[in-house]
Amino acid sequence: xxxxTQGTHLHLQSDLEKLGERLIxxxxxxxxxxxTVGQLTxxxxxCGIKLKLxxxxxxEARRDG
Numbered sequence: 001x002x003x004x005t006q007g008t009h010l011h012l013q014s015d016l017e018k019l020g021e022r023l024i025x026x027x028x029x030x031x032x033x034x035x036t037v038g039q040l041t042x043x044x045x046x047c048g049i050k051l052k053l054x055x056x057x058x059x060e061a062r063r064d065g
Contacts, residue, residue: 022047 026043029035037053044051 019047
């Protein structure tokens with residue numbers, strides 16, 4: 001059994017709420033076409049996420065013959 005003082009509990013809740021708010025901002029930024037890679041990287045980092053992006057070029061289907 002762990003006894004948590006109310007002051008510690010409120011501090012933990014506050015930290016979790018802050019993380020939740022940062023995750024929401026990160027999610028909203030992911031949906032926005034105006035968000036830059038730098039902004040996404042910074043928001044991800046603030047959530048403790050290491051963002052790795054890979055760009056893949058689209059190509060049209062080949063039409064041989």
